[in-house]
Amino acid sequence: MDYWLAEIITIGNEVLSGKTVNTNASHIGRRLTSLGFTVRRITVIMDDADEIASAFREAIDRRPKVIISSGGLGPTWDDKTAEGLAKALGVDLELNKTAFNMILEKYTKRNIPLTEERKKMAYMPYGAIPVENNEGIAPGIYIYHNNIDILAVPGVPREMENVLENFINKMLRNKPNLKYLEDFIYVENVMESALAPYVKELVKKYDIYIKTHPKSYELSRPILEIQIAGSGREEEEIKAKIEKVKNELVDVIKKLNGIIRNSL
Template identity: 45%
Template sequence: MKATILTIGNEILKGRTVNTNFSHIGHVLTFAGYEVYRGLVVRDDPSEIAWGITQATGFSDLVVTSGGLGPTFDDMSVKAIADALGIPLETNADALKMIREKYSAQNMELTPERMKMAMLPRNAEAITNPVGTAPGVFFSYRGVRILILPGVPSEMKAILESMIPRIRISTVHYYEESVVLNGIMESAFAPVVADEMKKAGGSVYIKSHPSSAELSNPVLEIEVSGTAQDDATAVKVVRTTLENIKKKHQEMLNKK
Protein backbone atom coordinates (compact mmCIF):
# COMPACT_ATOMS: atom_id res chain seq x y z
CA MET A 1 0.00 0.00 0.00
CA LYS A 2 1.28 3.41 -0.97
CA ALA A 3 1.59 6.34 1.40
CA THR A 4 2.37 9.94 0.47
CA ILE A 5 3.60 12.62 2.86
CA LEU A 6 2.38 16.16 2.19
CA THR A 7 4.26 18.85 4.12
CA ILE A 8 2.68 22.30 4.31
CA GLY A 9 4.78 25.34 5.20
CA ASN A 10 6.78 28.17 3.64
CA GLU A 11 9.47 27.72 6.29
CA ILE A 12 10.30 24.27 4.88
CA LEU A 13 10.58 25.52 1.29
CA LYS A 14 12.71 28.48 2.34
CA GLY A 15 15.01 26.17 4.23
CA ARG A 16 14.41 27.92 7.51
CA THR A 17 13.22 24.65 9.05
CA VAL A 18 14.70 21.23 8.35
CA ASN A 19 11.87 18.82 7.57
CA THR A 20 12.33 16.42 10.48
CA ASN A 21 8.57 15.83 10.47
CA PHE A 22 8.94 14.25 7.04
CA SER A 23 11.59 11.77 8.15
CA HIS A 24 9.69 10.89 11.31
CA ILE A 25 6.47 10.21 9.41
CA GLY A 26 8.39 8.30 6.71
CA HIS A 27 10.02 6.09 9.33
CA VAL A 28 6.76 5.37 11.14
CA LEU A 29 4.86 4.57 7.94
CA THR A 30 7.65 2.31 6.63
CA PHE A 31 7.64 0.26 9.82
CA ALA A 32 3.81 0.22 9.70
CA GLY A 33 4.11 -1.69 6.41
CA TYR A 34 3.64 1.09 3.83
CA GLU A 35 5.69 1.89 0.80
CA VAL A 36 6.35 5.59 1.32
CA TYR A 37 5.81 6.46 -2.27
CA ARG A 38 6.22 10.18 -2.79
CA GLY A 39 6.69 13.37 -0.80
CA LEU A 40 5.26 16.78 -1.62
CA VAL A 41 6.08 20.12 0.00
CA VAL A 42 3.79 23.11 -0.61
CA ARG A 43 3.43 26.69 0.59
CA ASP A 44 0.89 28.05 3.10
CA ASP A 45 -1.54 28.91 0.35
CA PRO A 46 -5.00 27.33 -0.18
CA SER A 47 -4.45 26.74 -3.90
CA GLU A 48 -1.07 25.11 -3.22
CA ILE A 49 -2.52 22.88 -0.51
CA ALA A 50 -5.32 22.02 -2.95
CA TRP A 51 -2.75 21.04 -5.57
CA GLY A 52 -0.92 18.87 -3.06
CA ILE A 53 -3.92 16.99 -1.73
CA THR A 54 -5.40 16.48 -5.21
CA GLN A 55 -2.10 15.03 -6.46
CA ALA A 56 -1.55 12.89 -3.37
CA THR A 57 -5.05 11.38 -3.24
CA GLY A 58 -4.64 10.48 -6.92
CA PHE A 59 -1.77 8.06 -6.30
CA SER A 60 -1.92 6.95 -2.64
CA ASP A 61 -3.79 4.66 -0.27
CA LEU A 62 -2.86 6.87 2.68
CA VAL A 63 -1.94 10.56 2.75
CA VAL A 64 -0.39 12.07 5.88
CA THR A 65 -0.08 15.85 6.00
CA SER A 66 1.72 18.01 8.52
CA GLY A 67 1.60 21.73 9.13
CA GLY A 68 -0.96 24.51 9.05
CA LEU A 69 -3.21 23.22 11.82
CA GLY A 70 -3.20 26.01 14.43
CA PRO A 71 -5.09 29.18 15.23
CA THR A 72 -3.25 31.73 13.02
CA PHE A 73 -4.22 33.11 9.61
CA ASP A 74 -1.69 30.89 7.84
CA ASP A 75 -3.08 27.74 9.47
CA MET A 76 -5.37 26.89 6.62
CA SER A 77 -4.76 23.20 5.96
CA VAL A 78 -8.08 21.73 7.06
CA LYS A 79 -10.23 24.22 5.15
CA ALA A 80 -8.04 24.11 2.05
CA ILE A 81 -8.08 20.30 1.98
CA ALA A 82 -11.85 20.10 2.53
CA ASP A 83 -12.50 22.73 -0.15
CA ALA A 84 -10.21 20.99 -2.63
CA LEU A 85 -11.98 17.66 -2.13
CA GLY A 86 -15.45 19.23 -2.17
CA ILE A 87 -16.32 18.26 1.41
CA PRO A 88 -18.24 20.82 3.50
CA LEU A 89 -16.77 22.02 6.80
CA GLU A 90 -18.83 21.70 9.94
CA THR A 91 -18.27 22.32 13.61
CA ASN A 92 -17.14 18.92 14.91
CA ALA A 93 -18.64 18.26 18.33
CA ASP A 94 -15.69 16.16 19.56
CA ALA A 95 -13.15 18.70 18.33
CA LEU A 96 -15.03 21.57 19.94
CA LYS A 97 -15.16 19.70 23.23
CA MET A 98 -11.39 18.99 23.10
CA ILE A 99 -10.53 22.61 22.33
CA ARG A 100 -12.96 24.07 24.88
CA GLU A 101 -11.52 21.85 27.63
CA LYS A 102 -7.93 22.86 26.77
CA TYR A 103 -8.64 26.58 26.90
CA SER A 104 -11.06 26.58 29.82
CA ALA A 105 -8.49 24.68 31.90
CA GLN A 106 -6.30 27.74 31.38
CA ASN A 107 -9.19 30.11 32.03
CA MET A 108 -8.99 31.39 28.46
CA GLU A 109 -11.82 32.27 26.14
CA LEU A 110 -12.67 30.60 22.80
CA THR A 111 -11.79 33.32 20.28
CA PRO A 112 -12.84 32.93 16.61
CA GLU A 113 -9.22 31.98 15.79
CA ARG A 114 -9.38 29.14 18.32
CA MET A 115 -12.89 28.03 17.28
CA LYS A 116 -11.55 27.56 13.73
CA MET A 117 -9.70 24.46 14.94
CA ALA A 118 -13.07 22.74 15.54
CA MET A 119 -14.27 23.19 11.94
CA LEU A 120 -13.62 19.79 10.32
CA PRO A 121 -14.70 18.12 7.08
CA ARG A 122 -18.14 16.50 7.43
CA ASN A 123 -17.84 12.95 8.88
CA ALA A 124 -14.16 13.43 9.75
CA GLU A 125 -12.89 12.23 13.09
CA ALA A 126 -11.10 14.52 15.54
CA ILE A 127 -8.00 12.85 16.99
CA THR A 128 -6.94 13.91 20.49
CA ASN A 129 -3.84 16.11 20.65
CA PRO A 130 -2.30 15.21 24.02
CA VAL A 131 0.38 17.92 23.76
CA GLY A 132 -1.25 20.98 22.15
CA THR A 133 -4.64 22.36 21.21
CA ALA A 134 -5.39 21.57 17.54
CA PRO A 135 -6.81 18.03 17.16
CA GLY A 136 -5.61 15.79 14.34
CA VAL A 137 -8.14 15.04 11.60
CA PHE A 138 -8.79 11.62 10.05
CA PHE A 139 -11.19 10.70 7.25
CA SER A 140 -11.59 8.74 4.02
CA TYR A 141 -12.03 10.18 0.57
CA ARG A 142 -12.78 7.83 -2.33
CA GLY A 143 -10.97 4.97 -0.63
CA VAL A 144 -7.93 7.06 0.34
CA ARG A 145 -7.34 7.59 4.05
CA ILE A 146 -6.21 11.10 4.99
CA LEU A 147 -4.56 12.00 8.28
CA ILE A 148 -3.99 15.72 8.93
CA LEU A 149 -1.38 16.46 11.59
CA PRO A 150 -0.02 19.68 13.13
CA GLY A 151 3.44 20.97 12.25
CA VAL A 152 4.74 21.29 15.82
CA PRO A 153 6.90 18.13 16.06
CA SER A 154 5.85 17.05 19.57
CA GLU A 155 2.16 17.35 18.64
CA MET A 156 2.60 15.63 15.28
CA LYS A 157 4.46 12.72 16.89
CA ALA A 158 1.96 12.22 19.69
CA ILE A 159 -1.07 12.12 17.37
CA LEU A 160 0.66 9.88 14.81
CA GLU A 161 1.75 7.49 17.56
CA SER A 162 -1.85 7.14 18.72
CA MET A 163 -2.94 6.30 15.16
CA ILE A 164 -0.43 3.50 14.47
CA PRO A 165 -2.70 0.64 15.62
CA ARG A 166 -5.40 1.89 13.23
CA ILE A 167 -3.27 2.41 10.11
CA ARG A 168 -0.80 -0.47 10.51
CA ILE A 169 -0.77 -3.09 7.71
CA SER A 170 -0.63 -6.37 9.65
CA THR A 171 0.51 -8.52 6.72
CA VAL A 172 3.62 -6.52 5.83
CA HIS A 173 6.65 -6.60 8.11
CA TYR A 174 9.62 -4.40 7.36
CA TYR A 175 13.17 -4.81 8.61
CA GLU A 176 16.40 -2.93 7.89
CA GLU A 177 19.95 -3.23 9.12
CA SER A 178 23.19 -1.55 8.11
CA VAL A 179 26.88 -2.29 8.13
CA VAL A 180 29.71 0.21 7.80
CA LEU A 181 32.56 -0.88 5.53
CA ASN A 182 35.92 0.85 5.68
CA GLY A 183 38.57 1.10 3.00
CA ILE A 184 36.32 0.39 0.06
CA MET A 185 34.96 2.82 -2.51
CA GLU A 186 31.30 2.90 -3.46
CA SER A 187 32.19 2.48 -7.12
CA ALA A 188 34.41 -0.53 -6.37
CA PHE A 189 31.70 -2.17 -4.29
CA ALA A 190 28.89 -1.44 -6.76
CA PRO A 191 29.14 -4.82 -8.57
CA VAL A 192 28.79 -6.71 -5.25
CA VAL A 193 25.66 -4.75 -4.39
CA ALA A 194 24.14 -5.45 -7.79
CA ASP A 195 25.01 -9.14 -7.50
CA GLU A 196 23.51 -9.57 -4.03
CA MET A 197 20.31 -7.79 -5.08
CA LYS A 198 20.01 -10.24 -7.96
CA LYS A 199 20.69 -13.27 -5.75
CA ALA A 200 18.01 -12.24 -3.28
CA GLY A 201 15.50 -12.09 -6.12
CA GLY A 202 13.58 -8.99 -5.08
CA SER A 203 13.19 -9.91 -1.42
CA VAL A 204 15.72 -7.31 -0.27
CA TYR A 205 16.81 -3.85 -1.33
CA ILE A 206 20.39 -2.70 -0.86
CA LYS A 207 21.53 0.88 -0.85
CA SER A 208 25.05 2.14 -0.32
CA HIS A 209 25.66 5.50 1.35
CA PRO A 210 29.19 6.90 1.07
CA SER A 211 29.63 8.98 4.20
CA SER A 212 32.84 10.68 3.17
CA ALA A 213 34.27 11.92 -0.10
CA GLU A 214 34.82 8.85 -2.22
CA LEU A 215 38.43 9.31 -3.10
CA SER A 216 40.25 10.32 0.06
CA ASN A 217 39.17 7.99 2.84
CA PRO A 218 36.26 5.84 1.78
CA VAL A 219 33.66 4.91 4.40
CA LEU A 220 30.63 3.15 3.01
CA GLU A 221 27.42 2.35 4.81
CA ILE A 222 25.48 -0.51 3.28
CA GLU A 223 21.81 -0.58 4.17
CA VAL A 224 19.84 -3.72 3.56
CA SER A 225 16.06 -3.70 3.90
CA GLY A 226 13.34 -6.20 3.20
CA THR A 227 9.68 -6.91 3.78
CA ALA A 228 8.00 -10.23 4.53
CA GLN A 229 4.72 -11.55 5.88
CA ASP A 230 6.18 -11.87 9.37
CA ASP A 231 8.99 -10.29 11.37
CA ALA A 232 11.19 -13.41 11.59
CA THR A 233 11.33 -13.89 7.81
CA ALA A 234 12.06 -10.21 7.19
CA VAL A 235 14.94 -10.29 9.68
CA LYS A 236 16.29 -13.53 8.18
CA VAL A 237 16.44 -12.38 4.54
CA VAL A 238 18.08 -9.10 5.52
CA ARG A 239 20.71 -10.74 7.76
CA THR A 240 21.59 -13.41 5.19
CA THR A 241 22.34 -10.70 2.62
CA LEU A 242 24.31 -8.68 5.17
CA GLU A 243 26.50 -11.70 5.98
CA ASN A 244 27.23 -12.23 2.27
CA ILE A 245 28.19 -8.57 1.94
CA LYS A 246 30.56 -8.65 4.91
CA LYS A 247 32.24 -11.76 3.51
CA LYS A 248 32.73 -10.15 0.09
CA HIS A 249 34.12 -7.01 1.71
CA GLN A 250 36.66 -9.06 3.67
CA GLU A 251 37.71 -10.89 0.50
CA MET A 252 38.24 -7.58 -1.29
CA LEU A 253 40.34 -6.19 1.56
CA ASN A 254 42.46 -9.37 1.62
CA LYS A 255 43.18 -8.99 -2.08
CA LYS A 256 44.46 -5.43 -1.69
Protein backbone atom coordinates (compact mmCIF):
# COMPACT_ATOMS: atom_id res chain seq x y z
CA MET A 1 0.00 0.00 0.00
CA ASP A 2 1.06 3.59 -0.63
CA TYR A 3 1.00 5.68 2.53
CA TRP A 4 0.34 9.40 2.62
CA LEU A 5 0.41 10.15 6.32
CA ALA A 6 -1.81 12.60 8.16
CA GLU A 7 -2.27 13.62 11.80
CA ILE A 8 -5.21 15.10 13.68
CA ILE A 9 -5.03 17.29 16.79
CA THR A 10 -8.17 17.88 18.84
CA ILE A 11 -8.03 20.84 21.22
CA GLY A 12 -10.42 21.24 24.12
CA ASN A 13 -10.73 20.61 27.85
CA GLU A 14 -14.32 19.48 27.26
CA VAL A 15 -13.07 16.54 25.16
CA LEU A 16 -10.47 15.51 27.74
CA SER A 17 -13.04 15.65 30.56
CA GLY A 18 -15.45 13.42 28.65
CA LYS A 19 -18.12 16.11 28.42
CA THR A 20 -17.85 16.23 24.62
CA VAL A 21 -17.40 13.20 22.38
CA ASN A 22 -14.62 13.64 19.81
CA THR A 23 -16.82 13.39 16.71
CA ASN A 24 -14.70 15.99 14.89
CA ALA A 25 -11.67 13.70 14.78
CA SER A 26 -13.87 10.89 13.50
CA HIS A 27 -15.20 13.03 10.66
CA ILE A 28 -11.79 14.44 9.74
CA GLY A 29 -10.29 10.95 9.84
CA ARG A 30 -12.95 9.54 7.53
CA ARG A 31 -12.59 12.45 5.13
CA LEU A 32 -8.81 12.19 4.95
CA THR A 33 -9.02 8.43 4.52
CA SER A 34 -11.45 8.88 1.62
CA LEU A 35 -8.81 11.02 -0.10
CA GLY A 36 -6.17 8.30 0.23
CA PHE A 37 -4.39 9.52 3.36
CA THR A 38 -3.46 7.22 6.24
CA VAL A 39 -4.22 8.90 9.56
CA ARG A 40 -1.32 7.87 11.77
CA ARG A 41 -2.19 9.64 14.99
CA ILE A 42 -4.99 11.54 16.76
CA THR A 43 -3.84 13.70 19.67
CA VAL A 44 -6.18 15.32 22.20
CA ILE A 45 -4.84 18.23 24.24
CA MET A 46 -6.09 20.91 26.62
CA ASP A 47 -6.76 24.59 25.88
CA ASP A 48 -3.24 25.75 26.66
CA ALA A 49 -0.94 27.59 24.24
CA ASP A 50 2.19 25.70 25.32
CA GLU A 51 0.45 22.32 25.05
CA ILE A 52 -0.86 23.26 21.62
CA ALA A 53 2.58 24.43 20.48
CA SER A 54 4.15 21.20 21.72
CA ALA A 55 1.56 19.06 19.91
CA PHE A 56 2.11 20.89 16.63
CA ARG A 57 5.91 20.75 16.94
CA GLU A 58 5.86 17.01 17.59
CA ALA A 59 3.51 16.41 14.68
CA ILE A 60 5.66 18.54 12.35
CA ASP A 61 8.77 16.60 13.41
CA ARG A 62 7.09 13.36 12.28
CA ARG A 63 6.73 14.87 8.77
CA PRO A 64 3.22 13.87 7.74
CA LYS A 65 1.73 15.35 4.59
CA VAL A 66 -1.18 16.97 6.46
CA ILE A 67 -1.88 18.13 10.02
CA ILE A 68 -5.42 19.20 10.91
CA SER A 69 -6.46 20.56 14.29
CA SER A 70 -9.98 21.30 15.50
CA GLY A 71 -11.11 23.67 18.23
CA GLY A 72 -9.77 26.78 19.91
CA LEU A 73 -10.45 29.41 17.24
CA GLY A 74 -13.26 31.29 18.99
CA PRO A 75 -13.44 34.68 20.76
CA THR A 76 -13.02 33.57 24.38
CA TRP A 77 -9.95 33.78 26.60
CA ASP A 78 -9.30 30.04 26.43
CA ASP A 79 -9.30 29.82 22.61
CA LYS A 80 -5.54 29.43 22.18
CA THR A 81 -4.98 27.55 18.91
CA ALA A 82 -3.71 30.48 16.84
CA GLU A 83 -1.29 31.46 19.61
CA GLY A 84 -0.06 27.90 20.06
CA LEU A 85 0.44 27.36 16.33
CA ALA A 86 2.40 30.61 16.05
CA LYS A 87 4.66 29.44 18.90
CA ALA A 88 5.19 26.09 17.21
CA LEU A 89 6.22 27.77 13.96
CA GLY A 90 8.36 30.40 15.66
CA VAL A 91 6.46 33.31 14.12
CA ASP A 92 4.48 36.24 15.48
CA LEU A 93 0.75 36.25 16.04
CA GLU A 94 -0.63 39.14 14.01
CA LEU A 95 -3.90 40.66 12.86
CA ASN A 96 -4.63 39.06 9.49
CA LYS A 97 -6.28 41.71 7.30
CA THR A 98 -8.14 39.22 5.13
CA ALA A 99 -9.50 37.39 8.17
CA PHE A 100 -10.40 40.72 9.79
CA ASN A 101 -12.42 41.77 6.74
CA MET A 102 -14.21 38.40 6.66
CA ILE A 103 -15.21 38.78 10.30
CA LEU A 104 -16.08 42.48 10.05
CA GLU A 105 -18.42 41.86 7.11
CA LYS A 106 -20.35 39.17 8.98
CA TYR A 107 -20.89 41.29 12.08
CA THR A 108 -21.65 44.46 10.10
CA LYS A 109 -24.39 42.69 8.13
CA ARG A 110 -26.09 41.91 11.44
CA ASN A 111 -25.47 45.35 12.94
CA ILE A 112 -23.33 43.82 15.67
CA PRO A 113 -20.34 45.82 16.95
CA LEU A 114 -16.85 44.38 16.49
CA THR A 115 -15.50 44.05 20.03
CA GLU A 116 -11.92 43.13 20.90
CA GLU A 117 -13.10 39.58 21.67
CA ARG A 118 -14.60 39.24 18.20
CA LYS A 119 -11.57 40.85 16.60
CA LYS A 120 -9.44 38.19 18.34
CA MET A 121 -10.62 35.63 15.77
CA ALA A 122 -8.69 37.53 13.07
CA TYR A 123 -5.31 37.05 14.77
CA MET A 124 -3.27 34.37 13.04
CA PRO A 125 0.36 33.24 12.77
CA TYR A 126 2.43 35.35 10.38
CA GLY A 127 2.07 34.03 6.83
CA ALA A 128 -1.23 32.23 7.46
CA ILE A 129 -4.07 32.20 4.95
CA PRO A 130 -7.63 32.37 6.34
CA VAL A 131 -10.05 29.69 5.15
CA GLU A 132 -13.64 30.80 4.59
CA ASN A 133 -16.17 29.65 7.20
CA ASN A 134 -19.60 29.74 5.55
CA GLU A 135 -21.33 28.32 8.63
CA GLY A 136 -19.95 30.61 11.32
CA ILE A 137 -17.64 33.50 12.11
CA ALA A 138 -14.11 32.27 12.85
CA PRO A 139 -12.18 31.46 9.67
CA GLY A 140 -9.90 28.47 9.52
CA ILE A 141 -6.13 28.94 9.54
CA TYR A 142 -3.99 27.46 6.75
CA ILE A 143 -0.20 27.39 6.57
CA TYR A 144 2.08 25.44 4.24
CA HIS A 145 5.19 24.73 6.30
CA ASN A 146 8.11 22.39 5.51
CA ASN A 147 6.05 20.75 2.74
CA ILE A 148 3.24 20.05 5.22
CA ASP A 149 -0.34 21.30 4.82
CA ILE A 150 -1.35 22.60 8.26
CA LEU A 151 -5.00 23.49 8.88
CA ALA A 152 -6.78 24.66 12.03
CA VAL A 153 -10.58 24.45 11.93
CA PRO A 154 -13.24 25.60 14.42
CA GLY A 155 -14.59 23.11 16.93
CA VAL A 156 -18.31 23.53 16.12
CA PRO A 157 -19.02 20.45 13.96
CA ARG A 158 -20.91 22.13 11.10
CA GLU A 159 -18.24 24.86 10.92
CA MET A 160 -15.46 22.28 11.05
CA GLU A 161 -17.00 20.37 8.14
CA ASN A 162 -17.45 23.51 6.04
CA VAL A 163 -13.94 24.85 6.60
CA LEU A 164 -12.46 21.40 5.98
CA GLU A 165 -14.22 21.12 2.61
CA ASN A 166 -13.17 24.64 1.60
CA PHE A 167 -9.57 23.70 2.42
CA ILE A 168 -9.69 20.41 0.51
CA ASN A 169 -11.29 21.96 -2.57
CA LYS A 170 -9.22 25.15 -2.76
CA MET A 171 -5.98 24.93 -0.79
CA LEU A 172 -4.73 21.39 -0.15
CA ARG A 173 -1.36 21.01 -1.90
CA ASN A 174 -0.38 17.48 -0.86
CA LYS A 175 -3.03 15.50 -2.70
CA PRO A 176 -2.17 11.82 -2.80
CA ASN A 177 -4.22 11.08 -5.93
CA LEU A 178 -4.82 7.67 -4.42
CA LYS A 179 -8.03 5.71 -4.52
CA TYR A 180 -9.26 4.29 -1.23
CA LEU A 181 -11.66 1.35 -1.27
CA GLU A 182 -13.01 -0.89 1.46
CA ASP A 183 -15.35 -3.82 1.81
CA PHE A 184 -16.75 -5.80 4.72
CA ILE A 185 -17.53 -9.39 5.65
CA TYR A 186 -19.94 -10.13 8.50
CA VAL A 187 -19.32 -13.39 10.29
CA GLU A 188 -21.02 -15.36 13.01
CA ASN A 189 -19.67 -18.27 15.04
CA VAL A 190 -15.95 -17.56 14.50
CA MET A 191 -13.76 -16.27 17.31
CA GLU A 192 -11.53 -13.31 16.52
CA SER A 193 -8.60 -15.16 18.07
CA ALA A 194 -9.21 -18.17 15.79
CA LEU A 195 -9.21 -15.98 12.69
CA ALA A 196 -6.20 -13.88 13.76
CA PRO A 197 -3.37 -16.07 12.34
CA TYR A 198 -5.07 -16.25 8.94
CA VAL A 199 -5.58 -12.48 8.88
CA LYS A 200 -1.91 -11.97 9.73
CA GLU A 201 -0.81 -14.11 6.78
CA LEU A 202 -3.19 -12.39 4.34
CA VAL A 203 -1.93 -8.95 5.36
CA LYS A 204 1.62 -10.08 4.59
CA LYS A 205 0.64 -11.77 1.36
CA TYR A 206 -1.36 -8.92 -0.15
CA ASP A 207 0.03 -5.83 1.62
CA ILE A 208 -3.50 -4.78 2.51
CA TYR A 209 -5.34 -3.57 5.61
CA ILE A 210 -7.54 -6.16 7.32
CA LYS A 211 -9.18 -5.44 10.65
CA THR A 212 -11.57 -7.59 12.65
CA HIS A 213 -14.13 -5.70 14.73
CA PRO A 214 -15.79 -7.89 17.40
CA LYS A 215 -19.49 -7.15 17.84
CA SER A 216 -20.15 -9.55 20.70
CA TYR A 217 -18.36 -11.43 23.48
CA GLU A 218 -15.90 -13.95 22.02
CA LEU A 219 -16.83 -16.79 24.38
CA SER A 220 -20.59 -16.59 23.83
CA ARG A 221 -21.72 -16.46 20.19
CA PRO A 222 -19.00 -14.46 18.46
CA ILE A 223 -19.93 -11.99 15.74
CA LEU A 224 -17.27 -10.22 13.69
CA GLU A 225 -17.21 -7.39 11.21
CA ILE A 226 -14.15 -7.83 8.99
CA GLN A 227 -12.91 -4.71 7.24
CA ILE A 228 -10.73 -5.04 4.14
CA ALA A 229 -9.25 -1.79 2.83
CA GLY A 230 -6.68 -0.79 0.27
CA SER A 231 -5.35 2.29 -1.46
CA GLY A 232 -3.42 2.83 -4.65
CA ARG A 233 -3.41 4.68 -7.94
CA GLU A 234 -5.39 2.13 -9.94
CA GLU A 235 -8.93 1.50 -8.73
CA GLU A 236 -9.35 -1.79 -10.59
CA GLU A 237 -6.18 -3.19 -9.03
CA ILE A 238 -7.43 -2.35 -5.54
CA LYS A 239 -10.82 -3.91 -6.28
CA ALA A 240 -9.18 -7.09 -7.55
CA LYS A 241 -6.92 -7.35 -4.51
CA ILE A 242 -9.83 -6.83 -2.09
CA GLU A 243 -11.87 -9.47 -3.93
CA LYS A 244 -9.02 -12.00 -3.70
CA VAL A 245 -8.68 -11.36 0.03
CA LYS A 246 -12.45 -11.69 0.52
CA ASN A 247 -12.50 -15.02 -1.28
CA GLU A 248 -9.63 -16.41 0.78
CA LEU A 249 -11.22 -15.17 4.00
CA VAL A 250 -14.54 -16.76 3.09
CA ASP A 251 -12.76 -20.09 2.56
CA VAL A 252 -11.11 -19.79 5.98
CA ILE A 253 -14.40 -18.83 7.64
CA LYS A 254 -16.12 -21.89 6.16
CA LYS A 255 -13.22 -24.04 7.33
CA LEU A 256 -13.78 -22.67 10.85
CA ASN A 257 -17.52 -23.44 10.61
CA GLY A 258 -18.42 -19.77 10.47
CA ILE A 259 -21.63 -18.32 9.09
CA ILE A 260 -21.48 -15.47 6.56
CA ARG A 261 -24.14 -12.80 7.13
CA ASN A 262 -25.33 -10.06 4.78
CA SER A 263 -25.25 -7.46 7.54
CA LEU A 264 -25.11 -7.09 11.32
